[in-house]
Amino acid sequence: MLIDSHCHLDMDDYTDDLDAILARAKAAGVSQIITVGIDLDSSRQALALARKYSMLKAAVGIHPHDSVHASDSDWDGLLNLVAEGGDAIVAWGEIGLDYAKDYSPRPIQRRQFARQLELAAEARLPVIIHDREAHSDILAALLANPVRQHGGVLHCFSGDWLLAKKVVDLGLYVSLSGVVTFKNAAALQEVAVKVPLDRLLVETDGPFLAPHPYRGKRNEPAWLVKTAEHIARLRGISLAELAAATTANTRRLFAIEHEKDK
Numbered sequence: 486m487l488i489d490s491h492c493h494l495d496m497d498d499y500t501d502d503l504d505a506i507l508a509r510a511k512a513a514g515v516s517q518i519i520t521v522g523i524d525l526d527s528s529r530q531a532l533a534l535a536r537k538y539s540m541l542k543a544a545v546g547i548h549p550h551d552s553v554h555a556s557d558s559d560w561d562g563l564l565n566l567v568a569e570g571g572d573a574i575v576a577w578g579e580i581g582l583d584y585a586k587d588y589s590p591r592p593i594q595r596r597q598f599a600r601q602l603e604l605a606a607e608a609r610l611p612v613i614i615h616d617r618e619a620h621s622d623i624l625a626a627l628l629a630n631p632v633r634q635h636g637g638v639l640h641c642f643s644g645d646w647l648l649a650k651k652v653v654d655l656g657l658y659v660s661l662s663g664v665v666t667f668k669n670a671a672a673l674q675e676v677a678v679k680v681p682l683d684r685l686l687v688e689t690d691g692p693f694l695a696p697h698p699y700r701g702k703r704n705e706p707a708w709l710v711k712t713a714e715h716i717a718r719l720r721g722i723s724l725a726e727l728a729a730a731t732t733a734n735t736r737r738l739f740a741i742e743h744e745k746d747k
């Protein structure tokens with residue numbers, strides 16, 4: 486059984502066939518999915534989905550793309566969601582820095598990232614971090630605002646092994662997306678092999694970044710198996726072993742109980 490540690494099920498891409506998507510995920514062995522908010526409205530929808538479907542958990546936060554629009558009322562709104570969400574909300578995210586697209590000015594991105602690291606600590610939640618071409622500033626922010634107590638993950642990890650090692654040394658997890666299956670992803674494949682097995686998560690980041698052989702299509706949680714198979718092959722272990730480890734890691738980080746424990 487796999488857990489998709491990062492997907493955006495509230496996005497319009499999924500509105501028409503979400504039930505079928507979740508059924509296909511289950512049939513493929515993806516037992517749980519974290520659906521991740523990118524702004525207040527999307528976080529609210531993520532919580533609503535997690536309440537509707539037992540296989541879903543939600544994360545709430547403001548994406549760096551939207552950080553220029555975030556205000557105090559958004560922070561209050563997110564904290565209220567956490568208070569009302571209970572077990573359905575397992576993380577604060579996604580937050581971080583995106584210097585590839587620069588949709589928000591970098592100083593604002595940095596300020597809102599630091600602010601949300603504080604809010605996550607206040608909410609006693611682990612963080613889901615987005616890092617695009619901002620490795621050194623991400624590390625600097627994490628050193629200034631340690632998240633050790635509740636932990637966190639660099640989602641859709643896009644650095645090399647040197648960065649992954651620093652992330653692991655900070656006590657955080659590394660999550661790999663379908664990008665690791667692409668032919669030109671040698672640096673990421675090295676990370677997939679070297680990262681300690683107890684620090685690795687897997688994700689789709691759907692609807693984006695579909696793994697080979699679906700590259701370019703709308704991604705969905707069932708296809709997480711392609712990514713997991715690829716990583717297992719690179720590491721020379723079975724899919725079952727990779728799935729057991731990444732599922733245990735995801736449950737540990739996000740304090741998710743086994744379905745059967747409920």
Ligand SMILES: [Zn+2]
Nearest residue numbers: 491521579690
């Ligand atoms: Zn995302």
